[in-house]
Amino acid sequence: xxxxxxxxxxVVGLLTVLACKKDKDDDPINNLPPYNPTPYTINTPSNLPxxxxxxxxxxxxxxxxxxxxxxxDKLLHPTGTSSCSSCHIQSQxxxxxxxNIIPHVNLGYQNKFLWNGEIQGxxxxxMMFEVxxxxxxxxxxxxxxxxxxxxxxxxxxxxTIDTKKCAYALAQFLRTVVSGNSKLDRFIRHEALFTPDExxxxxxxxxxxGDCFHCHSLSLTSDGxxxxxxxxxxxxxxxxxxxNVSHNAADYGKFRTPSLRNTALKTTFMHDARFTTLDxxxxxxxxxxxxxxxxxxxxxxxxxxxxxxLTPLEKQKLKAFLLTLTDSTFLTNPDFSxxx
Amino acid sequence: MRTSxxxxxxxxxxxxxxxxxxxxxKKDDDENKLNLNLSFAVDGSKLEFNxxxxxxxxxxxxxxxxxxxxxxxxxxxxxxxxxxxxxSIFYVDAATQTPSFGLEGLPVGNYKSLRFLIGLDSxxxxxxxxxxxxxxxxxxxxxxxxxGYHFMKLEGNFMDGGNPTGYAMHLGKxxxxxxxxxxKDFKISGGAAALNLEMNINEWFSNPHNYDFxxxxxxxxxxxxxxxxxxxxxxxxxxxx
Numbered sequence: 001x002x003x004x005x006x007x008x009x010x011v012v013g014l015l016t017v018l019a020c021k022k023d024k025d026d027d028p029i030n031n032l033p034p035y036n037p038t039p040y041t042i043n044t045p046s047n048l049p050x051x052x053x054x055x056x057x058x059x060x061x062x063x064x065x066x067x068x069x070x071x072x073d074k075l076l077h078p079t080g081t082s083s084c085s086s087c088h089i090q091s092q093x094x095x096x097x098x099x100n101i102i103p104h105v106n107l108g109y110q111n112k113f114l115w116n117g118e119i120q121g122x123x124x125x126x127m128m129f130e131v132x133x134x135x136x137x138x139x140x141x142x143x144x145x146x147x148x149x150x151x152x153x154x155x156x157x158x159x160t161i162d163t164k165k166c167a168y169a170l171a172q173f174l175r176t177v178v179s180g181n182s183k184l185d186r187f188i189r190h191e192a193l194f195t196p197d198e199x200x201x202x203x204x205x206x207x208x209x210g211d212c213f214h215c216h217s218l219s220l221t222s223d224g225x226x227x228x229x230x231x232x233x234x235x236x237x238x239x240x241x242x243x244n245v246s247h248n249a250a251d252y253g254k255f256r257t258p259s260l261r262n263t264a265l266k267t268t269f270m271h272d273a274r275f276t277t278l279d280x281x282x283x284x285x286x287x288x289x290x291x292x293x294x295x296x297x298x299x300x301x302x303x304x305x306x307x308x309x310l311t312p313l314e315k316q317k318l319k320a321f322l323l324t325l326t327d328s329t330f331l332t333n334p335d336f337s338x339x340x
Numbered sequence: 341m342r343t344s345x346x347x348x349x350x351x352x353x354x355x356x357x358x359x360x361x362x363x364x365x366k367k368d369d370d371e372n373k374l375n376l377n378l379s380f381a382v383d384g385s386k387l388e389f390n391x392x393x394x395x396x397x398x399x400x401x402x403x404x405x406x407x408x409x410x411x412x413x414x415x416x417x418x419x420x421x422x423x424x425x426x427x428s429i430f431y432v433d434a435a436t437q438t439p440s441f442g443l444e445g446l447p448v449g450n451y452k453s454l455r456f457l458i459g460l461d462s463x464x465x466x467x468x469x470x471x472x473x474x475x476x477x478x479x480x481x482x483x484x485x486x487x488g489y490h491f492m493k494l495e496g497n498f499m500d501g502g503n504p505t506g507y508a509m510h511l512g513k514x515x516x517x518x519x520x521x522x523x524k525d526f527k528i529s530g531g532a533a534a535l536n537l538e539m540n541i542n543e544w545f546s547n548p549h550n551y552d553f554x555x556x557x558x559x560x561x562x563x564x565x566x567x568x569x570x571x572x573x574x575x576x577x578x579x580x581x
Binding site for chain 1: 390403405406471472473474476477478480482483484485495496497503504505506507508557558559561562
């Protein structure tokens, strides 16, 4: 009898231990492999400048994947109503056609963010703003998810999720969202030929005829800086631009130079979406520039006080060139698509 | 036996000491690093951006909103007439807190002159000759206009009959490279030596040519006469402090 009791206890005990062990094996969070992220090489075409990646957030395969997953996940939103991708749609150039939403393209080259340059620093700083201020992410929603703690561990070595790690992952993903395969890029790399109109438009753009290049520099088509291009001569509300950040009168009407990549997809232009066609934008530079003390110095060239004075044919050629900035491989690249 | 052990120990000690001393000496010679510290002023007052409070020789009231340039091709001449050259190229944004650059290997001693370029020599002033960085891309000089790079972008506002108007002094093309020549005795000490160079913005607008925005133009890029004047004026914009 006594032996039977001992035997039963032993069997039950053994089963309990085995059961516990099995439980532990089944839960991946208790069975994580060593933290060993794989370095990720950002694929920048030869004509684009080298991208500076801050040493405090090196790009890794695991970090990029996590960032991409978060970008498309409504869990990032405190009430789950939207994701980054709700307002940044890949097929629309990572923006929404018909709005003034800034396209997420080549952000890894920038250090001034939002139309009025309100956020300055690294892409991590910009993403911290998006996660904490713009979305107000509730990380407990991600923490409760069955998969995210493991993905954060693989990317950052800890299953504990915080807003900083969310921002860092998003920054890693967005650094990979590079556009460098438009017809202009291929023309620069001697992989494509321009039509005569495109060539002449290119020459207007990259000479003092159009003088576009001082701000829309080759190949990023943006110098990343803030300029007043003469949209207004009186500045109120949102139109005051960087003045609303710096409170320096020299900054009235200054906005960040936008990238012109995929500009043909847009149906609204400028920070307040005031123009609805590329022709209107060209006409602004041609005849519509308004003078003010903060007007960018490169727009006060003698002889061009009244605008560029392009002929209708020259305007048409300039537009033909702008249409070469569409990057269809960027718009369909599966590496940037929804992984969820 | 004991004597020979002592002898060996002493020999080892002597060799070690020699190695330590010689390595120290070598370090001193090889690692002499000169820091070039740049600062910006207008007639002795530290440059303040975006304030129309400066007056040039032509009596233009003006401000500075941007100052970007390259500095390159350094040649130091010591008191004995020996010349030491460095083919380094540095991009400078004057709005950076304290632009500072290192030159390695200049011998210590007394010097009597320093020459360098504001801009690039003709070998480097070719499109895509410099590394593909954002700064270099933003400084590029369109191929349509001869290619290469802007040597300098100096921009701001000036009072044009009571109204603030922009000016953009852009320099480029090989003939307009600025050849700075500072004739002044200075000493380079060992270790981490420093040489402080100050740019006086007003020197861009005087000596030998009084540059007047109203007469000479507020936009220089396609104006070779304006750029020639600026390039000549620029030869003495820097001084050793």
